[in-house]
Amino acid sequence: MQLVSSRHGRSHELVSVVVPTYSRSAMLPRALASVDKQTYPDIEIVIVDDNGKGTAQQIETQKRLEGLAFRSGISVVYVIRQANGGGAVARNSGIAAASGSYIGFLDDDDEWLPEKVAKQIAVMKDHEEVGLTYAHCKALLDDGKYVLYRRTVNGNALFEQACCGCIAATSQWVARKDALLKVGCFSDSPSKQDSILLFKLLLAGYEIRCVPEVLSLYDQHSSSRISTSGKTLEGERNYSRLIRDNRNAFSPDQWRIVEGAIRYRLGRLEWLYGDKMKGTSHLMGSFIVSPAQFVQNLKQVRSMKAAAIDTEVY
Numbered sequence: 297m298q299l300v301s302s303r304h305g306r307s308h309e310l311v312s313v314v315v316p317t318y319s320r321s322a323m324l325p326r327a328l329a330s331v332d333k334q335t336y337p338d339i340e341i342v343i344v345d346d347n348g349k350g351t352a353q354q355i356e357t358q359k360r361l362e363g364l365a366f367r368s369g370i371s372v373v374y375v376i377r378q379a380n381g382g383g384a385v386a387r388n389s390g391i392a393a394a395s396g397s398y399i400g401f402l403d404d405d406d407e408w409l410p411e412k413v414a415k416q417i418a419v420m421k422d423h424e425e426v427g428l429t430y431a432h433c434k435a436l437l438d439d440g441k442y443v444l445y446r447r448t449v450n451g452n453a454l455f456e457q458a459c460c461g462c463i464a465a466t467s468q469w470v471a472r473k474d475a476l477l478k479v480g481c482f483s484d485s486p487s488k489q490d491s492i493l494l495f496k497l498l499l500a501g502y503e504i505r506c507v508p509e510v511l512s513l514y515d516q517h518s519s520s521r522i523s524t525s526g527k528t529l530e531g532e533r534n535y536s537r538l539i540r541d542n543r544n545a546f547s548p549d550q551w552r553i554v555e556g557a558i559r560y561r562l563g564r565l566e567w568l569y570g571d572k573m574k575g576t577s578h579l580m581g582s583f584i585v586s587p588a589q590f591v592q593n594l595k596q597v598r599s600m601k602a603a604a605i606d607t608e609v610y
Contacts, residue, residue: 308336308337308338308417309338309396309397309398309417309421310338310339310340310395310396310397310398311336311338311339311340311396311397311398311399311400311413311417311470312339312340312341312342312390312394312395312396312398312399312400312473313331313339313340313341313342313399313400313401313402313413314342314344314387314390314391314394314399314400314401314402315327315328315331315341315342315343315344315390315401315402315403315404316344316346316383316386316387316390316403316404317343317344317345317346317347317357317404318346318347318353318380318386318404319347319353320404320405321353321356321357321360322360323404323405323515324343324357324360324361324404325360325364326407327402327403327404327405327406327407328341328343328364328366330402330407330408330409330410331370331402331408332366332367332370333410334408334410334411334412334413334414335410335411335413335414336413336414336417337369338369339369339370339371339413340370340371340372340373340394340395340396341366341370341371341372341373342373342375342390342393342394343361343372343373343374343375344375344377344386344387344389344390344393345357345358345374345375345376345377346377346380346381346382346383346385346386347377347380348377348378348379348380349376349377349378349379354376358374358376361374373393373394375389375390375393377389382484382486383482383489384482384483384484384485384489385482385484387401387466387481387482387489388481388482391473391476391477391481394473396473397472397473397474398417398420398470398471398472398473399470399471399472399473399476400412400413400416400469400470400471401466401467401469402467402512403466403467403515405515406467406512406513406514406515407512407513407515408467408511408512408513409510409511409512409513411511412431412470412511412512413470415431415507415509415511416429416430416431416470416507416511417429417470419505419507420470420472420505423503423505425501425502425503426472426502426503426504426505427471427472427475427476427497427500427502427503427504428469428470428471428472428475428494428497428502428504428505429469429470429471429504429505429506429507430463430464430468430469430470430504430505430506430507431468431506431507431508431509431510431511431512432444432445432446432447432448432468432506432507432508432509432510432511433445433464433465433467433468433510433511433512433513433514434510434512434513434514435514435515435516436513436514436515436516437516443516444510445464445514446508446510447460447463447464447506448506448508449463449504449506450503450504450505450506451503451504452498452501452502452503452504453498453503453504454495454498454499454545454546455546455550455553455554457491457494457495457498458495458539458546458554458557458558459553459554459557459589460557461488461491461535461557461561462488462490462491462494463494463504464490464494464506465490465514466489466490467512467514468511468512469490471497475497475500475502476493476497478500479493479496479497479499479500480496481493483496483534485530485531485534485535486527486528486530486531487527487528487530487531487532488528488531488532488534488535489531491535492534492535492538495535495538495539496538499542499545528565529562529565529566529568529569532561532562532565533562536558536561536562539554539558540558552585552586553586553588553589555585555586556581556582556583556585556586556589556590557582557586557589557593559578559579559581559582559585560578560579560582560589560590560593560594561593562575562578563575563576563577563578563579563580563581563582564579566578567579
C-alpha cells in the first residue's frame with residue numbers, strides 16, 4: 297500500500313528506511329520525523345505494520361500515518377502484515393518492499409540525527425566490499441541518564457563480532473540491499489537478529505565501516521522492545537550455534553577466545569533466567585577457556601550496569 301509519494305527527479309541513489317512497528321503507534325511519529333529531517337535528499341520510508349491487519353493497533357497506526365506530511369524527496373510505503381510475525385519477519389517484509397539500493401533500519405521508538413544517512417552513505421558509495429556501515433549511538437535510559445555506545449570496528453570483523461556479541465544494533469545500520477539478500481536477510485530468531493545477520497554478512501566476506509560519531513538515539517527503556525519479548529536466551533543460543541557451526545573461520549587462538557565469550561554470554565543469561573547450575577557451568581568454562589576474555593566481558597557488563605551519565609561502552 298503506497299501511503300504517500302513524492303515524485304521528483306532523484307539527484308542521489310535512493311535509500312530505503314525500514315521502520316517496523318508493533319503496539320507503539322504513539323511513538324512512531326517521532327521516529328519518522330527524525331527520518332524526515334535527514335539531510336540526505338532521496339529517501340523512501342517503508343513502514344511495516346506488524347500489528348496484524350484489521351486489529352485495533354493497526355487501525356490506530358494507519359490513522360496516525362494519514363495525518364503526517366513529509367518534505368520533498370521523501371516517499372512513504374505502508375506495508376500491513378496479515379498477522380504479527382516479530383522483528384525479523386517484519387524487517388524482511390520491509391526489505392522485500394524497498395526500492396532503494398541501500399537500506400537503513402529504524403525501530404519505532406528510536407531516532408536518527410539529521411546527518412546519519414548522508415554520512416554513512418558517503419562511506420559506502422565507492423566501496424563495493426563494504427556491505428554495512430554503522431555509527432555510534434546514545435542509549436537513553438528511563439531515569440534520564442544515558443549510555444554512549446562507541447565501539448569502533450572496521451574491515452572484515454568476524455572475530456570481533458563473535459567476541460562482543462553485537463558490534464552495532466539495527467538502528468545504527470545502513471546496508472547494501474544486495475548484500476542483505478545474498479545472506480538471506482534476517483533469520484527468524486526471537487532475539488539476537490541483528491547479531492546473526494551481521495555475523496552472516498561478515499562470514500560472506502563483506503566488510504563493515506564505522507562513522508565514529510553519535511548519529512542515533514536508542515530508547516533503552518525498561519519495558520520490552522520489539523525484538524526481545526523475554527526470549528533473549530533462546531536468541532543467544534541460536535547465535536552461539538551459528539558461530540560454533542563456523543568455527544573453522546577462526547584460528548585456534550581466536551577460537552579459544554570466541555568460545556570463552558560464547559560461554560560467558562550464555563552463562564550470564566542462564567543465571568538471569570534462573571538456571572543457576574547451567575549458568576555457573578558456562579561461566580566457569582568461560583574463565584577456564586579464556587580468562588582474559590572473561591575479565592573483559594565482566595568489565596563491560598559492570599560498565600553498562602553503572603549507567604552513569606556519559607558512561608561509555610566500547
